[in-house]
Amino acid sequence: MLFKLTVSNIKKSLRDYAVYFFTLIIGVSIFYVFNAIESQTAYLNVSRDTREVIKIINKILSGVSVFVAVVLGLLIVYASRFLMKRRNREFALYLTLGMSKSRISLLLLTETVMIGAGSLVAGLLIGAGLSQVSSALVASLFEADMSEYHFNISQSAIVKTLIYFGIMYLVVMLFNTVMIGRRKLIDLMNAGKRSEELKVKNPVVCVIMFMIAAAALGFAYYMVGWRTTELEESTFFTYIAIGCVSTFLIFRSVSGLMLRIFMSAKSVYYKGLGSFTFRQLSSKVNTMVFSMTLICLMLFVTICALCSAFTIRNSLNRVLNECCPADYQAVMSMYYNGEEYMVLDYIPLDDEKIYEEAGIDPEDYFEEYALTRAVYDSSLNYEGFYGEYLDELLALDDDDSDGGLDLQEEPLISITDYNKLMEIYGREKETLGENEYFELCNVKKSEVPRNYMLKKGKEITAFGVTLKPKYDECINGVIELFDSYNNVGVTVVPDSVAAKAEAGVYYLTGNFNTDDKQKISSYIQKLSSEAPNPVLSALNKEYEKYDDQSIGFTYYAVTKRQFGEANIGIKALVTFLGLYVGVVFLITSGAVLALRSLSDASDSIGRYEMLRKIGADERDIDHSLFLQTVMFFALPLLLAIFHSLFGMKFAYFFLGMYGVTAIIPSILMTGGIILFIFGGYFLITYICSRLIIKSEIR
Amino acid sequence: MELLKIDHIEKYYGSRSSLTKAIDDISLSIAEGEFTAIMGASGSGKTTLLNVISTIDRVTAGHIFLEKTDITELKGKELNKFRRDKLGFIFQDFNLLDTLTAYENIALALTIKRLGFKEIDEAVNRVVAQLEITDVLQKYPYQMSGGQKQRVASARAIVTSPKLVLADEPTGALDSKSAKLLLERFSFLNRENKATILMVTHDSFTASYARRVVFIKDGKVFSELSRGDNTRKQFFDRIIDVVTLLGGDVSDAL
Ligand SMILES: Nc1ncnc2c1ncn2[C@@H]1O[C@H](COP(=O)(O)OP(=O)(O)O)[C@@H](O)[C@H]1O
Ligand SMILES: [Mg+2]
Numbered sequence: 001m002l003f004k005l006t007v008s009n010i011k012k013s014l015r016d017y018a019v020y021f022f023t024l025i026i027g028v029s030i031f032y033v034f035n036a037i038e039s040q041t042a043y044l045n046v047s048r049d050t051r052e053v054i055k056i057i058n059k060i061l062s063g064v065s066v067f068v069a070v071v072l073g074l075l076i077v078y079a080s081r082f083l084m085k086r087r088n089r090e091f092a093l094y095l096t097l098g099m100s101k102s103r104i105s106l107l108l109l110t111e112t113v114m115i116g117a118g119s120l121v122a123g124l125l126i127g128a129g130l131s132q133v134s135s136a137l138v139a140s141l142f143e144a145d146m147s148e149y150h151f152n153i154s155q156s157a158i159v160k161t162l163i164y165f166g167i168m169y170l171v172v173m174l175f176n177t178v179m180i181g182r183r184k185l186i187d188l189m190n191a192g193k194r195s196e197e198l199k200v201k202n203p204v205v206c207v208i209m210f211m212i213a214a215a216a217l218g219f220a221y222y223m224v225g226w227r228t229t230e231l232e233e234s235t236f237f238t239y240i241a242i243g244c245v246s247t248f249l250i251f252r253s254v255s256g257l258m259l260r261i262f263m264s265a266k267s268v269y270y271k272g273l274g275s276f277t278f279r280q281l282s283s284k285v286n287t288m289v290f291s292m293t294l295i296c297l298m299l300f301v302t303i304c305a306l307c308s309a310f311t312i313r314n315s316l317n318r319v320l321n322e323c324c325p326a327d328y329q330a331v332m333s334m335y336y337n338g339e340e341y342m343v344l345d346y347i348p349l350d351d352e353k354i355y356e357e358a359g360i361d362p363e364d365y366f367e368e369y370a371l372t373r374a375v376y377d378s379s380l381n382y383e384g385f386y387g388e389y390l391d392e393l394l395a396l397d398d399d400d401s402d403g404g405l406d407l408q409e410e411p412l413i414s415i416t417d418y419n420k421l422m423e424i425y426g427r428e429k430e431t432l433g434e435n436e437y438f439e440l441c442n443v444k445k446s447e448v449p450r451n452y453m454l455k456k457g458k459e460i461t462a463f464g465v466t467l468k469p470k471y472d473e474c475i476n477g478v479i480e481l482f483d484s485y486n487n488v489g490v491t492v493v494p495d496s497v498a499a500k501a502e503a504g505v506y507y508l509t510g511n512f513n514t515d516d517k518q519k520i521s522s523y524i525q526k527l528s529s530e531a532p533n534p535v536l537s538a539l540n541k542e543y544e545k546y547d548d549q550s551i552g553f554t555y556y557a558v559t560k561r562q563f564g565e566a567n568i569g570i571k572a573l574v575t576f577l578g579l580y581v582g583v584v585f586l587i588t589s590g591a592v593l594a595l596r597s598l599s600d601a602s603d604s605i606g607r608y609e610m611l612r613k614i615g616a617d618e619r620d621i622d623h624s625l626f627l628q629t630v631m632f633f634a635l636p637l638l639l640a641i642f643h644s645l646f647g648m649k650f651a652y653f654f655l656g657m658y659g660v661t662a663i664i665p666s667i668l669m670t671g672g673i674i675l676f677i678f679g680g681y682f683l684i685t686y687i688c689s690r691l692i693i694k695s696e697i698r
Numbered sequence: 699m700e701l702l703k704i705d706h707i708e709k710y711y712g713s714r715s716s717l718t719k720a721i722d723d724i725s726l727s728i729a730e731g732e733f734t735a736i737m738g739a740s741g742s743g744k745t746t747l748l749n750v751i752s753t754i755d756r757v758t759a760g761h762i763f764l765e766k767t768d769i770t771e772l773k774g775k776e777l778n779k780f781r782r783d784k785l786g787f788i789f790q791d792f793n794l795l796d797t798l799t800a801y802e803n804i805a806l807a808l809t810i811k812r813l814g815f816k817e818i819d820e821a822v823n824r825v826v827a828q829l830e831i832t833d834v835l836q837k838y839p840y841q842m843s844g845g846q847k848q849r850v851a852s853a854r855a856i857v858t859s860p861k862l863v864l865a866d867e868p869t870g871a872l873d874s875k876s877a878k879l880l881l882e883r884f885s886f887l888n889r890e891n892k893a894t895i896l897m898v899t900h901d902s903f904t905a906s907y908a909r910r911v912v913f914i915k916d917g918k919v920f921s922e923l924s925r926g927d928n929t930r931k932q933f934f935d936r937i938i939d940v941v942t943l944l945g946g947d948v949s950d951a952l
Contacts, residue, residue, distance in 0.1 A: 267815045270805055279797035610793045613754060614854070615782025616810045617775065 007114075019598060019684065020079045021119060023591035027072045028123025030587070032161045033131045034061055034068075034580050036154035040135045043152070044144040047521075049562075053569030054142065061576055065164070068584045073168040075588045079595055080112070080172045084179065086599055091180065105177045112176065116169040124161060128153055141572040203263070206256020213249035216242050221646040228653045244297060247639065251292040254635070255282030273616060273624040276607075281628050284600055285635065291592055292636050298585040299640035299678075304647045306673060309578025310666035311655060316567045319484055320560070323442070325425035327512045327520075328366070328527065329481040330557040332539060333505040337552045342408070346376065346503035347551065349542065355508070357541070358534035362510060365523050368424050369510030372417035374479065374490070375501035377462050380410040386449070389458060393449045405449055411490045411505075412462055413479060414498035424509055427477060430492070437467040437493050441474035446488040450474050462493055463500035481509070483563035520561065529557040583677065590681030593633055601625075601689035608693040625689055633682045637674075701894055702728040702751070702862060707760030707770075709746050709917075720746040721757075722917035728862075733888040733895045735908035737937070739944070743917040744898040748866050751896070752785055753777050764861065782811055786855030788865035792847040794839045800850045801835040807854045825853045828890075829883050845876025849883065856893060863887075865897040869904045881907040902941055906934035913940055920944060 038058040046054070091104055132151060220239040224231065231239075262269040262278065269275055285292060332351065338344040351371050355362065362369045385407055386393055393405055415432040422429050430438065437460060441447045451473045459466050478487045512520055529536070536555055543553050611621055652663075709721035720743045728734055738744050749755035751762060753769055762769050764784060772780055786807075787793075794803050801822060808818045826832050829849045834842050842850065848868060855863050865884075869877035885907055887893040897908060905911045907930065913920040921940055925933045 266819075270809045270815050270818050272809055272812060273806075274809065275798060275802045276795060276806060279795070279802070283797050606793075607795055607797075610795065611806075611810075612778070613752070613781065613787055613793070614807055614810070615778050615780070615785070617778050617782075620810065 019594045024119035025123040026587050029127035032127030032157050033134050035157035035160050036131045039154035040138050046142050046144045049565050057573050069164045076168050105180050108176045112173050203256045203260040206253040207260050209249050209253040210257045213246040217246040225646045225649040247296050248293040251289045255285050272620050277624040277627050281631050295589040296636035296640045298589050300643040302582040302585045303644040305578045306582045306670040307666050308651050309574040310669045312574045313571050324481045324560045324563050326509050327560050328510050330508040332555040334553040337550050348503035351506040354538045357538040366510030367513040370420035372507045373504040374411040374413050375498055375504035376409045382407050385410045389453050412493050414495045416495050418492045432494050434494055436470040437491050438470045439474045440477045440490045442476050442485045442487045447474050462497050465497050481558050586677040590678050594681045594685040597685045601692040629686045699730045701730040703763040705761045707757045710758045719917050731892045733909045735905040735911045736898045737905050738914040742914050748898050752864050784861045786860035786863040788851050788855045788868045790867035790870040792851045796839045799836050804854045804857050807858050821857050825857045829853045844872050848880055863895045902937045906930050
């Protein structure tokens with residue numbers, strides 16, 4: 001009997017429950033998919049370093065899962081409470097028919113259990129299906145071969161999903177039981193009757209409120225977007241708070257503002273179902289200002305998270321190729337230490353001999369390689385290098401070039417060494433006259449002062465020779481390999497000038513003579529700077545010759561592969577995090593808007609009937625419903641997009657070191673995901689609403 | 699001149715096994731400018747009759763003509779256009795949109811005809827003066843009394859200058875004072891604007907405001923009264939007589 005009643009109840013409110021159920025299923029399947037990643041990565045054939053990275057990523061993901069569970073939990077409580085409220089009269093009927101409260105609670109319990117079990121089973125099934133697809137994505141993210149396909153079901157993920165969602169449903173049951181227990185019959189009976197108090201707001205107050213909110217937002221945008229460098233943690237959170245409060249105020253006042261605007265554009269307002277459409281929408285918005293604010297903020301976070309994730313992903317490869325144009329580089333030097341590890345003076349080394357002593361013949365490893373050095377003239381330090389321009393540059397030094405003037409000693413490299421490197425890097429070679437120099441740089445803030453001086457034809461004196469600039473701006477390039485833009489400046493000088501230096505920093509740079517992954521691994525093992533290392537011991541022997549405590553030496557090697565692997569981790573992490581949080585926030589916002597729209601549609605059946613009775617066109621009614629639904633979904637999205645424009649300006653400031661490239665594809669991908677999920681909810685909502693308000697008269 | 703011609707209509711509800719004849723062969727003719735009341739007990743088929751005239755429902759057999767147009771033949775868009783241009787509705791439960799102000803509710807009947815705002819504004823101001831509701835224009839339905847709401851609904855019904863105004867138990871939800879006020883307005887509109895009004899009621903007092911009363915029983919026309927030169931009070935007494943004849947007290951049925 002109870003079971004039958006439950007089933008018939010669910011069937012009856014199926015229209016209301018469909019979106020809820022649908023959302024639960026998506027929630028469960030997403031939760032499963034992201035928690036199943038751990039077991040999927042176990043099959044991947046990846047390097048030891050990547051394995052470590054994967055471990056960390058899985059830890060982070062399971063941490064984020066707790067957050068996601070909280071968000072979904074809140075959504076479930078919200079949705080079930082919302083649906084409950086709509087059924088108060090039904091419960092009142094049961095009570096008047098003599099059913100006891102505990103019996104109703106039991107009824108609700110059965111209902112929740114059935115919905116919960118149903119959504120868990122369906123969600124896990126869909127999740128398991130999805131995760132077969134996602135495992136290919138996971139493999140490609142970690143750049144592992146998908147040589148063997150595993151159909152895998154992650155038991156731990158299933159258990160975790162069951163536990164987390166079990167707890168959520170338990171909370172919902174408690175909530176419902178308590179709610180029914182505490183409500184009096186008379187309240188339940190009147191619940192439907194009491195028409196929602198229409199809070200009519202004073203349009204003038206709304207306009208003022210809107211202006212204040214807009215001004216506050218503008219201020220916060222400005223401080224975060226343009227005064228980024230001055231931000232401190234505390235002020236930053238103040239601006240975030242300003243943003244949230246302003247968002248709330250905007251949703252509170254927007255309908256009043258629109259009403260004010262319409263009052264001066266009466267011909268638009270009083271056209272077709274214009275006034276009806278607007279009033280329907282504004283009553284919906286007015287009764288859920290807080291939810292709208294939360295939805296807007298969630299969408300904002302989603303847009304920023306997805307956009308940043310894709311930007312990082314898309315930029316990393318490009319940046320790596322630009323900043324690390326060769327496979328391998330070893331750097332060694334020996335020097336007299338000054339205070340605070342300042343290098344006082346370099347000691348000459350015979351790099352060729354050291355490699356020979358270490359038993360390393362570069363010919364064995366590299367297809368092409370070069371031994372080069374960078375030299376330093378102590379007179380080209382902070383004061384010496386900027387010279388008479390220092391004051392102007394300091395004056396010029398606004399936020400954009402902050403720290404761009406930092407310099408200890410300018411590295412110099414001979415044109416011949418430069419060209420040897422460019423040969424390996426596959427970049428254009430240069431020629432240089434006897435009294436000329438040019439500069440290399442790829443960091444924006446350092447480029448500004450350097451270009452400023454080069455434009456003015458700044459002369460420099462290196463080892464007593466005065467040189468004129470060949471170009472009036474820096475060449476974008478690198479000498480040292482790195483994973484991101486960090487060349488704050490190198491000066492290329494004629495051979496005769498560089499030759500005056502006795503010593504410097506010695507580089508061995510090359511491209512491996514093979515593409516075979518295994519072989520490269522064995523090369524790297526031999527050539528890496530990890531002790532015990534033959535080069536290190538050779539250097540150490542050299543060092544011992546001096547027997548001087550103030551002497552130190554450095555040796556390290558970098559490989560493109562190592563940078564690439566680190567990138568894999570970052571790429572995978574940001575992709576997972578962005579998608580996980582983004583998708584969950586999207587379904588949460590979509591579900592809340594959809595639930596509200598649908599319940600509003602069924603509350604409005606009478607209104608639409610009335611419109612038909614007075615002869616409104618079916619097309620106009622459809623149009624009105626469409627506009628209402630579009631605007632309802634678009635309102636928080638539009639404001640979120642607006643927030644994001646500035647949020648992303650802020651984010652790109654910090655992503656700058658990854659080199660913000662490929663912004664358009666990132667935006668397109670973000671837009672695509674939002675369109676798919678949020679747009680999907682919109683479409684379902686519109687179609688279902690149409691069915692709900694469909695004509696009951698012929 | 700004849701405005702509405704109802705020609706042997708029938709309306710059945712239900713399946714073959716349990717058939718309800720809500721209207722069982724009714725013919726009726728209403729002239730332009732007439733104020734007619736249809737009286738009958740609960741379940742006699744009054745609402746059904748009104749619904750088929752207003753094209754909200756479809757007849758099983760027979761035809762209804764409004765100015766030579768057979769409205770039982772209208773379909774889809776034509777129906778909406780017909781209701782929009784030719785008819786005005788007043789319902790027992792007012793049926794105002796609770797999210798719109800009185801002014802917007804009245805204007806809605808015109809905006810769906812896509813008139814310019816100037817025209818709309820003039821028309822609305824004209825009818826609200828006639829119905830004496832100028833001071834509630836900016837109020838929402840929940841801020842108005844029942845009588846005010848019904849007068850706003852009446853304003854919406856007549857603002858388009860319809861050929862025929864249909865009212866289903868317009869006083870049903872009103873106290874006697876508000877009912878009287880509303881009915882006086884109806885008489886006024888009928889006299890001054892030459893509005894053709896067809897009103898359904900079970901209440902003799904309400905019916906006595908009409909110029910003509912048609913009694914129906916079990917889906918058939920039972921008899922008919924015309925006010926002629928009677929005062930309203932005399933007419934009321936005559937109606938009461940027929941009601942007694944009809945058997946049963948119609949007044950306490952809805
Ligand atoms: N939609 C319907 N389905 C079945 N029977 C109906 C329907 N509407 C009305 N009826 C029946 O038709 C008869 C006339 O109803 P109605 O026109 O509403 O009467 P009135 O308005 O005079 O009270 C009643 O017996 C009623 O039960
Ligand atoms: Mg009726």
